[in-house]
Amino acid sequence: MANGTTRKKGSAVKAARGSVVSKKGTPWGTIIAVVAIVALLGAVITYYMVKSAPKREQADREAAAASFAPSAQEPDPSKRIPGVVTATYTGSVHVLPTERVAYDKTPPFGGPHDQTWATCTGIVYPTAVRTENMVHALEHGTVWIAYNPQQVTGDALNLLSVRVKDKPYTMMSPYPGLDKPISLQSWGHQLKLDDANDARIDEFIAALRANPNGVYPEVGASCDAVPGQFDPDNPPPFDASKPGPDAKPMDYKGSTAAQGEQGMPASQPPASSAPASPTPTK
Numbered sequence: 001m002a003n004g005t006t007r008k009k010g011s012a013v014k015a016a017r018g019s020v021v022s023k024k025g026t027p028w029g030t031i032i033a034v035v036a037i038v039a040l041l042g043a044v045i046t047y048y049m050v051k052s053a054p055k056r057e058q059a060d061r062e063a064a065a066a067s068f069a070p071s072a073q074e075p076d077p078s079k080r081i082p083g084v085v086t087a088t089y090t091g092s093v094h095v096l097p098t099e100r101v102a103y104d105k106t107p108p109f110g111g112p113h114d115q116t117w118a119t120c121t122g123i124v125y126p127t128a129v130r131t132e133n134m135v136h137a138l139e140h141g142t143v144w145i146a147y148n149p150q151q152v153t154g155d156a157l158n159l160l161s162v163r164v165k166d167k168p169y170t171m172m173s174p175y176p177g178l179d180k181p182i183s184l185q186s187w188g189h190q191l192k193l194d195d196a197n198d199a200r201i202d203e204f205i206a207a208l209r210a211n212p213n214g215v216y217p218e219v220g221a222s223c224d225a226v227p228g229q230f231d232p233d234n235p236p237p238f239d240a241s242k243p244g245p246d247a248k249p250m251d252y253k254g255s256t257a258a259q260g261e262q263g264m265p266a267s268q269p270p271a272s273s274a275p276a277s278p279t280p281t282k
Contacts, residue, residue: 093252113136120140182196
């Protein structure tokens, strides 16, 4: 009897344990939570990789163009870039905000310009900006990427924008009527291209943006907005009409009321030289 009772008790204990295990069951809530966290983490990583891809690709392009950085031995490496056109222009010749210049090139890359420069702190202007202000920014060492808004859109526009955004001494804007999809300007230099993937864009920027070797008149001048004179959120608009008979010629000596400017280091006077016809660099 004792043995039978013991067996019954043992069976009861086993049954109770089995019941407890059965009640615990599979932890589906925990499993679902872990799966959700892993999926969310994967989505975040994927999103980051997609969003950061343009910047990573641009870093690769800049690294490939690093050999075009200026040096004392090679002050202007843009001379090695096929298609670059150069010219010599007189610096610090200013006109009033109400005056226009009859530029000799489209887009211009030197010559008389407004006394106030366009903000050039890595800004992508969504609309075309008054040319005379943009040219002044070139005098400060800026590279200006202009593009034909009817030809450059979508991925091509993004490829250009990533080269400019938040990059000092760089700016970009649409240029209606441009004869090529893309045109790069720095003071005294221009390069017109068809393709936003062209490696020469990065070479041009590497060679000429804030080049310290005096290839533009005002080395060290500011690119920041001039308070009360230029609003980068509401810049003076581009005028697509042909300059009238009162437009200032390329050999203009400057409007008296427009002379002098802010942002120019006293120790770095502007260079001056006679205008010359643009010539292609071989």
